[in-house]
Amino acid sequence: MKSLIFRTASIYLLPLLLLFSIFILLRGHYLPGGGFVGGLMAGVAFLIHSFAFGLKETRNIIKINPGFLMPIGLTICVLAALAPWIVSLPLMTGLWFEEPFKFVGMVGSALFFDIGVYLVVVGSTLIIMFTIADTV
Amino acid sequence: MSNPYIILPIVFHMAAAVILMFCWFQPRVQKLLSILFSLIGLGISVWLFRLVWHEGFQVTQAGNWDAPFGISFIADTLGSTLGLLSSISLLAVSIFSTVSMREERIKFGYFPTLHFLIMGLQGAFLTADIFNLYVWFEVVIISSFVLLTLGGKKTQLEGALKYVSLNLLASTFFLIGIALVYGLTGSLNLADVAIKIGAVENRGLVNMTAGLFLVAFGIKSALFPMYFWLPASYHTPPAAISAIFAGLLTKVGVYAMVRMFTMVFIGDTFMSITLSGLAALTIISGGLGAIRQQHLGKIFGYLIICHIGFLFAGLGIFTELALVGTIFYLIHDIVVKTNLFIVAGLMNKLTGSPFIKEQGGLYAKYPLLSLLFAIPLFSLVGIPPLSGFWAKVYLIQASFETREFLLVGSIIFGSFLTLWVIAKVWSESFWKDKPEASSSGKPWSTFSTKEKWGILVPIMFLSIVSLYIGLAAENIISLASRIAAELMDPSAYINSILGMK
Amino acid sequence: MEILLVFIIGLLHAGGLYMLLRRSMFKMIIGLILLGNGANLLIFLIGRLVKGKPPVIDEGLKVFADAYADPLPQALVLTAIVIGFGLQSFAIILIKRVYNVLETDDLDELNSTDEEL
Amino acid sequence: MKEYIIMILSFLGALFILSSSIGILRKPDVYLRINITGKASTLGIGLLLLSSGLFFNEVSVGTRITATIIFVFLTISIGGHMLARAAYFTKTPTWEKTKLDELAGHYDYETHELRSEIPRKAPELNNETKN
Amino acid sequence: MSLSEFYYMIIIPMLGISVILVFIRFIKGPSLADRVIALDMLILISIGIIAVYSVVFNQSTFLDIAMLFSLIAFLSTAAYAYYIEQRQRK
Amino acid sequence: MMLLIVLSGFLFSALTRPIGSIFKQALPWVFTALPVLLFIYFCSQIGVVSSGDSLTWTYKWVPSLGLDLVFELNGLSLLFALLITGIGSLVFFYSTYYLKGHAYMDRFYGYLSMFMASMLGVVLSDNLLALFIFWELTSISSFFLIGFNNEDPKSRKSALTALSITGLGGLVLLGGIILLSSIGGTYSFSELLSQRNSILSSSSYCWILVFVFIGSFTKSAQFPFHFWLPGAMKAPTPVSTYLHSATMVKAGIFLLAKMTPLLGGTPAWNHTLMIVGGITMVYAAIHSLFRVDLKGILAYSTISALGILVFLIGVGTEKALLAVGIFILTHALYKAALFLITGIIDYQTGSRDVSQLKGLQHVMKPVAIAGFIAALSSAGFPLFLGFLSKEIMYEATFKYAEIGILLTAAIVLTKIFLLVAGFWAGISPFTGELPENLKATKKPSPILWVPPLLLGVGSVLFGVFPALIEQSLIQPVFANISGLDTSIYLALWHGFNTVLLLSILTLIIGTAIYFQWKPSEGKFARTLRFEKISPQTLLEGFAVGFHTFAGVWTRAVQNGYLRNYVLSILAFLTVIMGYRFYEGVSIYLDWNQLSEITPSEVIVVTLMVISIIFAIVSTSRTASIVALGVVGFANCLFFLFYSAPDLAMTQFSIDTLTVLLFMLVLFKLPKNKIFSSKRIRIRDAVLSVLFGLLIAILTLEVFEEPSVTDISKYYADNAYLLAKGRNVVNVILVDYRGMDTLVETTVLIIAAIGVFSLIKLNLNPSKEQ
Amino acid sequence: MTKSLFLSNLMLTLIWVLATGVLTEENLLFGFFLGFGVLWIVTTGKTDRKYFYIVPTLIGFIGTLLWEIIKANFMTVKESIFQDQLEPAIIKYPLKAKTDGEISLLANIVALTPGTVVIDISDDKKVMFIHVMHLKDKESFIKEIQTKFENKLLKIIR
Ligand code: NA
């Protein structure tokens, strides 16, 4: 969009919102939030950026084809879900580090799972919205 | 018996789809990988089937939470059998796809979606949780949406519109049904629900909920008067996609219906009568549709409907004998319908037209191919001793025993219409000379060797399977009988999930 | 309050289906979305209404000290919402494509695949 | 004491919001409505957020509220600009009593170029905006 | 008068009336821009409502939702502007 | 051994290709060897069977279904097996020349041997289900045989008609068999026999009869299903010979004969068969007089003969059943001969028009001799086998209770007409002056004329020396059909009595008519006037009507209008749910369970209601989209009020994205129009509101049910302790019910793929958007 | 460039700490790495970033702004309720500010102040079009903005 103000603002908004989305992601296990909402927020952040600068520019920023974010995220999810198989437990069984990490809290398979969800949601939101925005 | 690895069929196809997505820009690699994955997937399904057959039900509780708190997965005989059949269909279709699918479609996610679809089916067959079942259903329908519209041809889009809207409607009803079941029982675990729903005093509510499920699954399995999406859409996508749809999609609806109505909503006479009536109407309506069509895909599409009626006849009668018939027919139908649509695709290609009026001369030109085609065609009709025959004996017998003469009449009538339709197809497409005016097809001789094998191998593979089903009917019957017995008495299923002795 | 919510659920269903019964593709989608909303609200209602007590365990506690809202329906609705989003966006795009290719919004003109032959 | 501050702040906040809601309903054209939304609501929401911040009186809540307020201020002003711009693009008419429209003629609706001066041969004067 | 009583008796009704007023604008339109403004305003008011409810229910986590709301409100405005701009270009 | 015998035909048929490639030109001879060998085998068993034994051979195929392959060689089956293989040998042999050089010779023999095997299966099976299987196989293989000249549309149509009728009959028969077994508890015929009484007294007996009759009548071309048979004459003549003189059409007769001891002997059985058989024989006999096409004459006379057989089974007396046994043999012999002769004439002269064919004895003496014999046997001249059978027939009817006279009259009349028809087919073409155009006719090859001559020899031989077959063949057949041990006695001379008088009368009147009555196109054309009311026309009319109905039905159901689809689904659901509601939902409302209503909630509810209505009625697309956004937004406020912050966040983001998508996508669409009339809108509204009401009530009542929350409680109790999370909703999402989430992310991925491909991939040939 | 990125990173760290509300060295470190990651994601390499010069001064400027904003709000209240005489206009405002940052900031400030909305800025960044609710006199209005905001702002920033 050819709006100077908007463009200038988006430059600052993008990192801020991404940060916020990670925040939402990490605290999901303790407070409202989680992979979904976090992922959606990240998606929205990139979307706003793309409104300001156009899709090409935003794609450059993301560096990785958002299409590949989806399988990557899903892989993380699946690995997190299947990790218990190593110790002959049913899938999705929670595996946790004994001690909590600072500011992240307890780290376990569920967290990785949520991260996977985050990536998938970012990827698919971007694919859907970008594809559409492309045709407008 | 507890076994954490029984969800391997699900996870494997998910992994397969993920890997295929990473190969997004390499159609050739995707083709090879898809065949490879389908083979391995078949191996896994065989493993699971054998495991269940020899050692009984296999259960795993996701997250290691005891049922009914977590999501339970169970491989029972029905589930593992259907899983095996899906793998068989997938193998055939993925081989067929490598030669029949246009490169563009492969570049736009055909194979990953295909494997996602199978993953969804496997999930639906293995899960023992109603809401999880819903989620698997959604995977199945969204994949089918994608496959159906892949390429975006005019007819595809038009068909998809009806397909999508009615299937979404069904999903909504399903979801509402789940909510009500949760409200009534406070549980989502199928086994737990089966136990708790009996305690609900306000039976009217249970019955109304059953009505919602009937319609939700009725739409998905193309029951009269809810099948409209099927004739509108099944003939529109490429043959490989139609084939997998024809083999599996409506069947998963049937599966869900069988599960719900043998475990949760049992002892409901009104529903049994309704199902019988709908089955009869479905058979007749599908048959009537089939005899009117000229488009090969639509003919077979209506026949799917007709035969869905057979499946539901057994459920409506609801005796063990009847369920044997239903299960046998289900097994037969998956294999044969898949094959049939592959064959239809090839016939279309060879003659250059999907309309039987414009087809012709196949027999004169390709006698051996025609004989190969005859196997699925006449298996469908159920010319004894081919696979379609056996189940009908059970169904007719069961309907006689419960004195549902309307069903006997419709089964006989439906069989007759099928026979007539297939004979007409044979007479038009194979016997008749090719009309001069019609567009010419692609002669077989111009196919490359790779293409020839890519087409023949799946057809032969499925034909052999269906011949096996027909000629070794004894084995299939014993399988179907075991499944039917398990369905009639779900206590084993319930106990293994809830971990009771 | 539940009565009002039930009324809205009924209205959402009625409205959604009414829209599905129209001839316009666009209205069809609106109908589906309304229906989806209705279903979600229904699940939510079935889980009972509890005011201002989110199912989040307070800092420092190990279990809930007092009443809390049923978390399971919430999780179900969440899943349903996300799935609904996937399906609805697909449906919306489908409509766009149909319109681009066939140049009509009138569903009555889109019946060639149903015709005999 | 704290309670009264909270009450006053939140009352003012609600009042501002209410007034801008009245404004949005009563103003005669879209630009005025945009104008009014941007003003009152920002402070209204800011005050409401501030009052709840006071209520909780925690650092973490305070920081988040500060962030939200800044964000709201920022987005509302940018949003107002974008809405107004979009409205002008779609040739949404201005109120008939608008005194002056110096923007007329500066936009090139084809290329979306906004010139600082009206070109000599203006291809199309934005006459509709006056009606 | 306790704080929550004050909120229930005065603040929430005020915000409620605001919602209604804005909603009337939303219904009336007449232009799309008007509706978007109204929607925007609705979201803003609901941020206020969230702030109020967070106090009433003593749930500070609600304030994060407020943050998300403002973000999304901005998104919708931006999208609308983007949409208008792209449409004009066609 | 027996399995091999039955299967050998299938085996040969399956191996057609390899045999063809190994033996090439000699393929027909290889195939011909098969029936010959089988015939020899069956002949060798005559002795065993006539001694009263029956050979059985069992293979358990599908035991759980009670389907065993039990092949039993008894009197009845032996007679048929001999006919099938014997006439089969001749036909196979005959075809080696008749179809010489035909492109699809291999196919032909493949079908033929498959057919032969199926027929053997039918007659040898003791298990009724197995019998049905072979029965259907005869239908299918005959479909291929009748449609052998598949380039000819008429041929295809006949094949289809034949298959339709016999196929439908077959399926009905299956119903009968299954019903029979569900009463008797077994498919084994011999075991069923022992339960005759319980079957006869069963309430389903009538239905069994109906089913079995329809099966037999369709197969044996009984009135009113007979018309497929003349149509089936489109097949090559050897096929007609085989299928329609000796084998397939006789399968129905075989079945009736086989069933007689089990189901027969009741008035329902006897009367139905007498009436249907009687009508068929007279009707078809009259028809045969009006045909000019040799094959047409033969077809109708065959139908008539089949009618006689059915009629006789219906008469059901000892004599009658004996007559059945003999007449099956007689008819097979002479009719096969006549068909073969017709084939020769057709092959040599290219014509089958009796009004044109004359004096052929000058060019084909042996054929003429065979023709004479066949015609005379058909007429029942003394010293021919036909005489024997006719005598017994007359005797049987004449002695039948009160209506004996009537029955006798009918059969005499039939016999007279059949005599004429037989003469026209077997004698007329050979007598008289050879017309100019036929002078050039070549002498047929011995391969062609030996088979009919052999058949003729048979007719004469058995006619002169009935003792040859009396004990060895006919006695066991009789025993099987009647279930009696009575000895039979075949004699050439029964002394002067009424029957002989009738016999002579038949011959005289028949011969007289033959000389007076000349079939011609004109007469044939005149019969066409009655076509309007013929069963064929009626049934075909019915079929057309049915087809039309199917069209009307299908168009009505699958009408192409999505709204109608939704409407019927919705109506169905509403009816189902409404009925169940009416049937028994106890309604109660406990106000204590409900929470109080606060003003702010009322505002949100109002907001929601208005936006829903606005989204529905608004004519502006964008307005309804944004209204939709408000609906979602209000929804989100509910979530917020009622303790679901996670939901509020998700719903809000997703709702906005959806609205966004809508906006970006749909601006190209034309303005909302109201398409439907007011009446329709009201109808839809009423239905929707009704459904909404049902859902609302259902929801409220389910809500009023005591809530069971032990699962939620478990979740809450263990969320922090075991799953290490405080936000229980999130713990459910990533742990307790993590599978849901995993799958749901997959849904998103697939949707993204779908959206991507839908937008980017366009294979429409015409124009890019 | 490196320096500015580093500063940005620090800024993000600060914001993180503010957001989480925990001020310890571990959280600072964690925030720093998080910020680093985010910056890595968002930098394309050619974006000119000077915002960290502006941000601290901006915070000082906010004080003066707040007053204007409060004024604006009370004005709105009065206006909405008593419906004053409106004299709306769109005027062309010549910019002294040059850089994107300056212009954007100014625009935002103008937007927050009484009765004004920025409609757009010309492509050559010379003029800004402002919608004014009560225009008494165009020249004095421009003057007011310049003296009240633009000059001060530029002074702070430059
Ligand atoms: Na299907």
Ligand code: NA
């Ligand atoms: Na979820």
